Amino acid sequence: MKQELIELGTHVIRHAENLGATQVEAYLESTRTIEVKIEKGLIRLAAEKLDAGCGVRVALGNKLGVSYVTSILENDLNQTAQDAFSAARSSVADPDFKSFTSTQPSYPIVKGLFDTELDQIDCEQAVEMMTRAVQASIEVSGKERNLIEGGFTAESKTRVVVNSQGISVLSSETKAELEVYSAIGTGDDQCSSWEDMNSRNLAAINPEMIGAKSAQNALALRGAKSMDSGDLPLILTPRALWAVLGTGFVNALNARQIQDGNSYLADSLGSQIASSELEIFDNGILPGALGSRSFDAEGFPSKNTPLIHSGILQNYLHDSYSSTKDEVECTGNAIRSSYRVTPSIGASNIVVSPSTLTLDEMISEVKRGVLCTFTFDRPNFVTGELSAMVMEGFLVSKGEVQHALKNTLFGIKMQDLLRKTIRVGSDIESRAHVLTPSILVESAKITSGQ
Amino acid sequence: MEDIADLAIETGLNAGASFVDIRLEYTRKTNLDVVNEVTRNTILATEKGAGIRAFVNGSWAFGFTSDVTKHGIQKASESIAKMAITASKWVEERYEIEAPSFQDRIEYKAKTPIDETPVEYKIEQAKQLSKDMSQIDVRVKSARIIYRDVYTELCVANSLGTMVKEETGRIVFIPMCTAKDEKSAQRAHIALGLTGGLGDMPDELMLMLVEEPSRIALSLLDSKAVKGGVYDVIADPPLNGAMIHEAFGHACEGDSLTSGSSVLQDRMGTSVGPEHINLFDDPTLKGHVASFVYDWEGTRASRKQLVTDGILTEFMHSLDTASRLEMKANGAARAMTFMYPPIPRMSNTFMEPGDWNLEELIEDTKEGIVMCNVNYGYTDSTKGSFMFKSVHGQLIENGERTDIVRDASIAGQILDILPKIDAICNDFFYDAGSCGTQGQMAWVMSGGPHIRLRQVPVGGV
Structure with missing residues (x-):
């Protein structure tokens, strides 16, 4: 199958060139996904998904067209090449488009991206992982009612990028995700939370830890109260930073958004934008990490790109289009979650360098403030203003966690969040493509109500 | 299409499922992204295949295939039914799927059907909206029109006797405006949609696509x-x-x-x-x-x-x-x-x-x-x-x-x-x-x- 994908890609290129295309890129995927979902602690759905398809980009001079089809049969591929060609023909010329990625001298070897065990997993093994996690949650909640939901997904994907400029690359990658939600108790005493884990390796997924942690996280939220509003210190743990950094910071570094002036980090390259505590990288070659790959969605080699060093913004995230337009080196940040999605700019792995400070030590430094362990919010990317609900969080007083919070929001400009990060912790966690420890922000606007 | 649906259902039932259903889909999509009258993205896509579910004793299994030949469907349906049987070992709540069945065919009718309208026409329309938006005020820096349409033929059949075919056409416009002055830049968007064809959106809503995002973005400059x-x-x-x-x-x-x-x-x-x-x-x-x-x-x-x-x-x-x-x-x-x-x-x-x-x-x-x-x-x-x-x-x-x-x-x-x-x-x-x-x-x-x-x-x- 693997070699066949390269041949099919080459076929698409030839077909579109015969139609009159100047440049062509074919992105093919073949994915097997095993999925198990649970509800009330019992299996609700088992699924095996076999997905193979192709996304095509065609250039006619500097007019661009895109298509995809959920199939890799020859007739369907011919049709999708025709569709991309028709789309290009009717598009308006984009003078900034020069070329798809051209031949590259070499690619990094990134270890730990494929696990044979995960590639060959069956439905029964997936069910077994899930039931172990459920059992662990029940052991924590004891006799109390515990409504457990969640799922286990194992994916094995081969992806291929072939283009008319000499790119022909193939990579096979696996990943697994196990997530558990525990809702414990009844009525006003009901509390709920979650835990999850992603890995490229089945052996790294620990169902007992995830199940138990989801229940412990839920119980910790019992007795949530509101608090007095004010400007207060804010600790964000890795679970909260997944959205705040993974979206709120990363999207602002998207070079296409910068070029359009739609980012609070526009015109900031080389400037002091963060406290000197923060060191942040986009590392696409970190062994075994979820966002690692040897080439990006356009076939450009992955690399480790410094983003913030000594508080100074070092780089934006580029794909081939934006780097050509800015006349800078490409950072290999074209991403594509599926052939059904057009390539865009995104992070590989966002890595924040840890210090030696534990989370408990960080909390002990706060006289009165908020510990936010989960939020889902993103800022206004033009102004950087972030107003976020504390989905899970706690009041900290006299250096100790007091009680869980409800109806509480925090507000801060992302620019201030970066500058006012006065402590970085040692508790680094990997949450999907974000690897970060907790951070302490000097002050944020806390609003809380009944 | 009926033959394929019947085959999926029969195969699943024979393999031990008590309920089976199938969705056979053929979809054509157009996605356009036009910024200041220049096309950023022109996407023409096809989604075709079958999603099959099997139910056994309170347990569901699901799978899909883009191989809708008799062989492909038979293979998928059998494997999905077997998966439901495996999963049913871990189910405590036993029940059956009980529901009325429907047989019908709904055709897609529109003055200007989306599946028969050339992409050039759709691009021209999006460009015009983008042009109209940028002409509202000199402070409008980015007039972006996202246009999406989806034409779908969906056949749903199940082992209770349902066999429904429905064709639909859906259109969504998301106009976005970025306004900028010496103090700040602000963005605003709205989203309006319909089932039907091109030209079915009332004139006042077409006007709103241009005026509303720019009105909001401009007012936010002083916010x-x-x-x-x-x-x-x-x-x-x-x-x-x-x-x-x-x-x-x-x-x-x-x-x-x-x-x-x-x-x-x-x-x-x-x-x-x-x-x-x-x-x-x-x-x-x-x-x-x-x-x-x-x-x-x-x-x-x-x-x-x-x-x-x-x-x-x-x-x-x-x-x-x-x-x-x-x-x-x-x-x-x-x-x-x-x-x-x-x-x-x-x-x-x-x-x-x-x-x-x-x-x-x-x-x-x-x-x-x-x-x-x-x-x-x-x-x-x-x-x-x-x-x-x-x-x-x-x-x-x-x-x-x-x-x-x-x-x-x-x-x-x-x-x-x-x-x-x-x-x-x-x-x-x-x-x-x-x-x-x-x-x-x-x-x-x-x-x-x-x-x-x-x-x-x-x-x-």
Whole structure:
């Protein structure tokens, strides 16, 4: 199958060139996904998904067209090449488009991206992982009612990028995700939370830890109260930073958004934008990490790109289009979650360098403030203003966690969040493509109500 | 197509399933992204294949294949039925799928059908909208038009005898405007959609596509970031609609009840808000983007009154949730494509208007904030909490509108929010949005009148 994908890609290129295309890129995927979902602690759905398809980009001079089809049969591929060609023909010329990625001298070897065990997993093994996690949650909640939901997904994907400029690359990658939600108790005493884990390796997924942690996280939220509003210190743990950094910071570094002036980090390259505590990288070659790959969605080699060093913004995230337009080196940040999605700019792995400070030590430094362990919010990317609900969080007083919070929001400009990060912790966690420890922000606007 | 569907069902039943269904889909999509009259993206796509489910003793298995030959379907159906048998070993709740069957064929009719209209015409239309928007004011720096259309032929069949074929055409416009002056840059967008063809959108809405995002973005140039605090809030129709959708609608979806996680569990027939509140979800409304005749399980769609005079009266069900809860399937199951299993979803969700006049309500409010439009929102139905973020707003001081503010957000508890509504206006508006649940995106409409909420926490910077 693997070699066949390269041949099919080459076929698409030839077909579109015969139609009159100047440049062509074919992105093919073949994915097997095993999925198990649970509800009330019992299996609700088992699924095996076999997905193979192709996304095509065609250039006619500097007019661009895109298509995809959920199939890799020859007739369907011919049709999708025709569709991309028709789309290009009717598009308006984009003078900034020069070329798809051209031949590259070499690619990094990134270890730990494929696990044979995960590639060959069956439905029964997936069910077994899930039931172990459920059992662990029940052991924590004891006799109390515990409504457990969640799922286990194992994916094995081969992806291929072939283009008319000499790119022909193939990579096979696996990943697994196990997530558990525990809702414990009844009525006003009901509390709920979650835990999850992603890995490229089945052996790294620990169902007992995830199940138990989801229940412990839920119980910790019992007795949530509101608090007095004010400007207060804010600790964000890795679970909260997944959205705040993974979206709120990363999207602002998207070079296409910068070029359009739609980012609070526009015109900031080389400037002091963060406290000197923060060191942040986009590392696409970190062994075994979820966002690692040897080439990006356009076939450009992955690399480790410094983003913030000594508080100074070092780089934006580029794909081939934006780097050509800015006349800078490409950072290999074209991403594509599926052939059904057009390539865009995104992070590989966002890595924040840890210090030696534990989370408990960080909390002990706060006289009165908020510990936010989960939020889902993103800022206004033009102004950087972030107003976020504390989905899970706690009041900290006299250096100790007091009680869980409800109806509480925090507000801060992302620019201030970066500058006012006065402590970085040692508790680094990997949450999907974000690897970060907790951070302490000097002050944020806390609003809380009944 | 019928032969293939019958083969899938027969194969699954023979392999030991007690219920089997199949969705055979052929979809053509056009996605356009035009910025300042230049095409950023022109996408023509095809999604074709079959999604098959098998049910055994309270356990479901799902799979899909793009190989819709007899051999491909037979292989997929057999493997899915076997998977359901394997999974059923871990199920305790035993029940059967019981529901009426439907046989029908719904054809797509439009003056200018989307599947027969050349992409060049659609690009010209998007370019014109972009041009019109950029000409409104010199401060309009980016006039972006996202256009999406989807033509679908869907055949749904199941082992209870359902065989429904429905063709639909849906169009969504998302115009976005970035305005810039020497002080700041601001962005605003709206979303409007329909089922039908090109040219079916009324002229006043076409005009709104150009004028509304630019009006909001320009007004935001003079805005302040809102100060966090507890306010009396007047929510405009799109924000009200989003609140109904997030804060209440999700908790009425059948699967949040079967999972035991909904805060509305065991609340049927009880009071969940003041007597003047009536909430609906109605996929049968003609021409709306989330309208359909049959749902993705082949059940005839129906209007659902979720709340009647403040009393919780109806939920949204799939075949599974209706069978488990021994309620009637009411045609609320939707799947993003054949690659996903159908689940209960909202369609066109709205609050019935009341009798307050908006200007009188502002005068009556004295101190507060009018919050408008939706950036995004989300809900956690197990915690009963929700959050949504408005795009822009205006402070009310001494009963009069004063400063323009931006990015205000409301957070709260589902069961606390309806009782805080003390006034409902006599106006009404709908807008389109996309809702993501369990990894599946669906076009939805939400709307209602302006409403006032007393003393809610508003987040600011």
